[in-house]
Amino acid sequence: DTAVSQTPKYLVTQMGNDKSIKCEQNLGHDTMYWYKQDSKKFLKIMFSYNNKELIINETVPNRFSPKSPDKAHLNLHINSLELGDSAVYFCASSRGGALHFGNGTRLTVT
Amino acid sequence: RKEVEQDPGPFNVPEGATVAFNCTYSNSASQSFFWYRQDCRKEPKLLMSVYSSGNEDGRFTAQLNRASQYISLLIRDSKLSDSATYLCVVVGYSGGGADGLTFGKGTHLIIQP
Numbered sequence: 001d002t003a004v005s006q007t008p009k010y011l012v013t014q015m016g017n018d019k020s021i022k023c024e025q026n027l028g029h030d031t032m033y034w035y036k037q038d039s040k041k042f043l044k045i046m047f048s049y050n051n052k053e054l055i056i057n058e059t060v061p062n063r064f065s066p067k068s069p070d071k072a073h074l075n076l077h078i079n080s081l082e083l084g085d086s087a088v089y090f091c092a093s094s095r096g097g098a099l100h101f102g103n104g105t106r107l108t109v110t
Numbered sequence: 111r112k113e114v115e116q117d118p119g120p121f122n123v124p125e126g127a128t129v130a131f132n133c134t135y136s137n138s139a140s141q142s143f144f145w146y147r148q149d150c151r152k153e154p155k156l157l158m159s160v161y162s163s164g165n166e167d168g169r170f171t172a173q174l175n176r177a178s179q180y181i182s183l184l185i186r187d188s189k190l191s192d193s194a195t196y197l198c199v200v201v202g203y204s205g206g207g208a209d210g211l212t213f214g215k216g217t218h219l220i221i222q223p
Contacts, residue, residue: 040215041195041215042213042215043154043213044213045211090153090154094211098144098156098159099146099156099199100156101153101154101155102153103152103153104151104153
């Protein structure tokens with residue numbers, strides 16, 4: 001039983017395309033997140049949702065939009081992809097500070 | 111001063127040795143602290159929480175020094191499987207992401223046979 005699952009695991013696409021990454025958690029956590037890990041391996045938060053309310057948006061370009069249909073899902077939609085968007089994107093959920101991560105989506109923009 | 115700092119390493123350590131590394135934080139109001147482990151091309155996984163009184167889990171010991179604002183992780187009798195990147199996470203009220211979570215950039219540990 002996967003606690004936090006995200007799809008797809010790999011995503012290769014061309015510049016200018018629009019793509020989505022899905023995330024689901026079955027832990028019953030109230031808060032879900034999207035993190036970006038770039039080539040320098042630095043984990044940077046992009047968004048978090050608490051009970052379907054966006055509570056932090058860390059100056060991420062508005063080409064990125066999180067969508068949460070319910071407490072167990074937080075999807076990431078990206079418009080007009082750019083080369084610099086290539087990275088690994090991790091979904092996570094938490095209760096009380098300890099994070100549970102999905103296994104990541106490796107996005108490559110060509 | 112960066113919010114959460116770690117020596118990136120790599121730390122090359124012979125198998126069986128004891129290794130320790132620190133993580134410093136700038137926000138004195140930080141509330142909670144964690145160590146995560148990340149293997150190459152994998153997601154970070156919670157290794158252990160860091161309590162004020164320190165805590166131990168098998169070969170791993172985590173400690174908090176509030177006065178000097180750092181947390182430490184000590185690994186005894188290191189195994190080849192301990193090779194990974196160790197990330198510290200600090201939870202506070204200012205800066206960081208949601209709930210004040212801030213990740214360090216990680217310390218890369220390589221255990222050599």
